[in-house]
């Protein structure tokens with residue numbers, strides 16, 4: 001009988017201790033997660049998966065970070081003669097490569113200028129020997145090519 005009593009007193013002391021320990025753990029855990037109300041998983045996920053960029057169609061209200069609209073308009077307009085020359089003609093006409101009449105070389109340009117703008121423009125658009133059609137600027141309009149020819153001529157007289 002005394003053995004049983006000894007067992008029960010040890011057993012309940014142990015259980016009591018564990019119960020107190022368990023309550024302590026609950027209190028500690030409660031303190032650790034006291035800021036649980038600030039945790040908004042939905043907002044965090046939305047922030048993490050938001051798109052890198054946004055597509056918008058002209059006419060719609062554009063996103064604030066979009067580049068200024070006039071930049072795109074400016075680059076799609078007709079290029080000046082100098083721009084076409086720098087982009088498409090200078091590689092040959094700036095160096096005289098492939099026998100191209102050099103910009104500023106009066107002797108090379110005088111007979112061509114004498115043949116007239118119509119002739120020069122036709123040769124520039126259609127090509128002439130090593131001169132490729134449109135100087136390979138297939139996106140250039142005839143007017144843009146003419147601008148480039150005029151730019152070269154006015155700098156070679």
Ligand code: HEC
Nearest residue numbers: 088089092098099100112120123124129130131134135148
């Ligand atoms: C791959 C080199 C090359 C490029 C690029 C090039 N040209 Fe030429 N171009 C030539 C050569 C070579 C000639 C001389 C052709 C000849 O007389 O046999 C020439 C001649 C010309 C002539 C004189 C045509 C004539 O009637 O005598 C014009 C005008 C001309 N090029 C305009 C242009 C323009 C404008 C561009 C750019 C849009 C351009 N070229 C780009 C090589 C080039």
